[in-house]
Amino acid sequence: MARYDFQVEKVLVYKDYKRLFTSAFLHANWLHLIFNMIALFYFGMQLGAILGTLGFLLTFILGILGGVLLALYIQRYNSGYSAIGPSAGINAVMLACIALVPGMRISLFFIPIPGWIIGLAYMLISIYGIRSRREGISHEAHLGGGITGIIIAVLLQPSALQNNLWVILLMLIPSLSFIFLIVRYPHFLILGTLKPRTNHTVEDRANIERKITEAQVDEILEKINKKGISSLTKKEKEALEKYSRP
Known part of the structure; x- marks a missing residue:
């Protein structure tokens, strides 16, 4: 398949x-x-x-x-x-x-x-x-x-x-x-707004980055679950390793 x-x-x-x-x-x-x-x-x-x-x-x-x-x-x-x-x-x-x-x-x-x-x-x-x-x-x-x-x-x-x-x-x-x-x-699907704010606070930026990163990791984990870790690209492995760091 x-x-x-x-x-x-x-x-x-x-x-x-x-x-x-x-x-x-x-x-x-x-x-x-x-x-x-x-x-x-x-x-x-x-x-x-x-x-x-x-x-x-x-x-x-x-x-x-x-x-x-x-x-x-x-x-x-x-x-x-x-x-x-x-x-x-x-x-x-x-x-x-x-x-x-x-x-x-x-x-x-x-x-x-x-x-x-x-x-x-x-x-x-x-x-x-x-x-x-x-x-x-x-x-x-x-x-x-x-x-x-x-x-x-x-x-x-x-x-x-x-x-x-x-x-x-x-x-x-x-x-x-x-x-x-x-x-x-293009940002509408992630941020839910047509005009993204340009004056984000540090906390705002952190929340946005966290939301994007969590979505990426969820997709990577789903791919591992379906096809195994060997199916990951180099970029996906690096992203997963970076997110796993304390």
Whole structure:
């Protein structure tokens, strides 16, 4: 699995670009596989009925690429970041369905909920997941895949933009605004502010450095837990050694 999963270091440093796609065919366990296949079948059948098989495949494949590229950009300085699974492509298919048929009913715990509510909630949850820097789920890929799916749906069926404009904007505006913020203000994810203070006290600087260092160490320890200490780069080993000093 380690030869084909998505790893920032392998893609950016070693130019192993096949991982952008091969990672989508890997799953953590049988439950992960079954859940993804059920979701893909459910939304894939509906999208295929609207856009045809070619439209479905295009949405799925480009959704994977869009999700992985957004994850690669956001995590570009996190060499230990890795991910597997086709969630970006599945999200693209799901959000494309919702953009085309916002009134579709999706059962959540046996309760039918309008698709546009699910779509908006999913995008907001993905944004929150990225902002909180939570591990275990590639929220970046989810968001990128969802955005890609909506855009492709509109390109393949332009009438959706006229018929469902408010739903499409409701899902895209928060997502694209968030991406603009993290591109325009890279410190936003760490500091939570658009304009970092320039008159930090010594204590402020220490707290910021501690926050950044702790996040880096957590990522390194997670990498050791998954792949062993031999997988660390020289820079990561030096950072871990420096942090371990009393």
